[in-house]
Amino acid sequence: MNKKMNIIIGSLIIWSIAPLAWQLYTSFSSPEALVEPFSQIKNRWTLENYIQVLTADPPFWKYLLNSTIVGLTTTFITLLFAIPAAYSLSKLKPIIAKSARLILFGAALFPYVLLFLALLEFARYLNIGNNLIALSIPYSALSMPLAVLLLSSAFKDIPKDLEEAARLEGLGIFQRLRWILIPLIAPATSSTAILIFLFSWNEYPIALTWISKNDLLTLPVAIARIAGSSVYSIPYGAYAAATVLGAMPLLLIVLLFQKQIVSGLTQGAIKG
């Protein structure tokens, strides 16, 4: 552990936090302080920005709630579909499984923003725009490839004998899944779940085109709509307060589930 290393680590931490810290600082700044961030001003600090954001119509927590709803339903639907699929994939003949993986990998790479137009037509055709639950259908599909890849590698790691023994005991395929296999892949499932949740919480282009009602907006779209004004003469204090409030839940998620996120990402890399 030497000095050079400390400096590098220190700058890494500063680089990661500084923009966030600046938002935090801005969010507590009075309008006068905003204009002159580095000068001495009497009324530097204020809570006004937060009050403004929380009492707006609709109040800010509504967006957080909307994003949470979409996040939870998406995670649920994705896992519901992905676990059986991943199991099945781990049992297929290697040659088929390999090509299936390749296709899934391609789909996971695909910049899905390019799908928005067809998905918009889809929403209009089925009349499911402005519906948070419906929004989790495309979200589930978009997070499916990664989820299946992660889970199938977890299934593969389970010793064959274990399942074989259960089969000889007379357990059917669903029973085996429910009582033996799913509990065994619980760690992989939880990290997959968190990655899915993060994805749908943060997703922007699809939500932008599927939701137009103000009180149904998810957090990223609400933030972007706030930003849809010119760079000059806009109440940045309030925007900063909104970004801080919007970042809070994720801060918690990252701190609480750091291990799962890291293992989810790294498992994907090692097995993928």
Next chain:
Amino acid sequence: MKLKYLYLILLLVASLFFTISWAYSTQPKVINILMPAPFADSTSDLIKRYNDEHRQNIQIKVTRGPRETEAVSDLAISSLLLGRSSFDLILMDVTWLPKYAAAGWIAPLDSFIEKADWESLALGARIGNSYKGKIYRWPLAADMGLLYWRKDLMKNPPRTPEELIDISLKLQNEGKVNYGYVWQGRQYEGLSCVFLEILNGFGGKWINNSGDVSIGSNQSKEAAKWLRDLIDTGVSPNAVTNFSENESLQIFSSGQAALMRNWPYAWAELQKPSSVVKNKVGVTTMVAKKGYETTSTLGSWGLSILSTSDKKEESYNVISYLTSEDAQKELFEKNGYTPTSTSIFKNEKLIKDFPILNALGNALEVAKPRPQTPLYAQLSDVLQRELSSILTENKNINDSMNKAKEKTSQILLASGEIE
């Protein structure tokens, strides 16, 4: 376990929706208007008074849109594309109208409009509200390009392109100003507005009446050359190619330029105490070559009823209220919005208090719209690009304008406008 909780959450959300929709159905009729933020602020007094008067039956609810023009349109379009919009009225920029009308999103107003009311509008205010012979919009505030000039530096404003350059060079040589003329030269919509005025002043057209592309004409090349000459001769600063309205106004209000092209809002800014040129500014319309008419590009905002609205009658009443002569007067006095009725431009008392009103009325007489096609945004983008390359990269004017013509035709072809 997890499943159970999810169903519980779903149930809660669903019941919340039902409660809200039920609560809405028992209230007085609400007319929902989408407006850009500045308009929502300036009309808030008018709307508050209306709501107080009609407490029982109609209430106006204003959705305060973003500040930026295009962002408001994006918001409206995203709700219209999904098929169900919660808005009844939308405050529209003149360039959106053909697009919205062609998409079938806004309802024709012809059946509501009284002939006498229509004829009370100034000629320029009547333009830009129709598409394919039907009226879709009622103007709330007119807006048109103006030429601001320094009364203390010249007796009369220039009327021809040659005069403009002569006067400017003379004043610059005498050291009275740094720059002769400032305008909007950045690659954005403002450049198209500037060019349209000059193009007409040289006798040219963008797209002529029969829908033919005439942007590659000799007149268009002369007009583009004149704009470049402004920079080459030093009449306009090099930086003008990065100017929008604000930058031009900053230069002009600090007394560094003799002439400026801008919109009516600049007048109020120039009368503020911080302006060096307070009381020294006159207003007229853009220069034109001898034998051609002076033109000012029509801006203007107006209200349209969405086709999906089930309260069209009530919505039209709201339009009438917000655009009545009293409302126009109030918006002009408080916010400097250009009125639309002829009678207001003739109001002696108002002219006495606000001398600019005459000039605004004259400009509105010669106002011309930008091409009224749903494809306007793409066409304008092509023009802006070519003009910008002429102004900033010294591209060959002939080639650039021919290219603009070719690309314009391609857009019309690909979108199905021409077979």
Next chain:
Amino acid sequence: MILLLLLPATVLIALIFGIPLIRYAWISTHAFSVITGLELVPNQGANWLRLINDQRFWQDTFQTVRFASLSVSIELLLAICIALILDQKWRGRGITRAISLLPWALPTTIMALGWRWIFNTPFGPIDQIFNIVGIESINILSNPNITWIATVIADVWKTTPFIALILLAGLQSIPNDLYEAFRLEGGKPIQAFFKITLPLLRPYILLAVLFRLAQAFGVFDLIQVMTGGGPASSTESLALYAYLNAMRFLDFGYSATLMLGSFFLLVIACILSWIIISRFQYQLNEEKT
């Protein structure tokens, strides 16, 4: 039976990924815009002709490639350093990892708005610092030559942690014995990096680069919120242009054409980078022998 379990997921993926691409191919040969009353009218490839001649499309392609290649290369370099640090054992490693992960976990729009404020002229901190130091303001967000670099910085900030974690996984999979053996043979640490670490890290680098390249190619959120594509559409990406064509210009035919066009370009870019990284590996192998 086992295939049956695969069915729901397959159907969903085919529905959301497959059908749109087929639909785009169909739409792209038609006029499908506000002019045609949002009906499909065949237009004999006029969309594709327009695409080829569309200056804005090629400018956006250039911008997208420029953005993607610069940000992915910077991210890769930084990520290798970060991964090397995080691979060692030291006190506070866990918390540092969590902190460095934070930018990646936040919604892009939140920090795009934040960066817009940071780069704002004249009130943002960057401009203020320039002011104090005495450098003339450079209008970061309104100068077409500079703004795109600001977007690269924002992208690097956000996605470096992601690459770093993938590379970290790669580093941890390299057995320590290899280094040990190399050291005993008298190799220097720096040589070990080039002879052992880098070659063995190659699949992870390839994975990260492909993944990030595809994402950066489809960059949308960041640009839309931070600059809106401006000034003078100098930061406009292909995805944003396609979005504008659909949502602003109501020209779905051309928008679909743009998206298919970008997709083809992306496939080419991925294949190219695959080849380049494989070559690199080949050269390293040559050196070793």
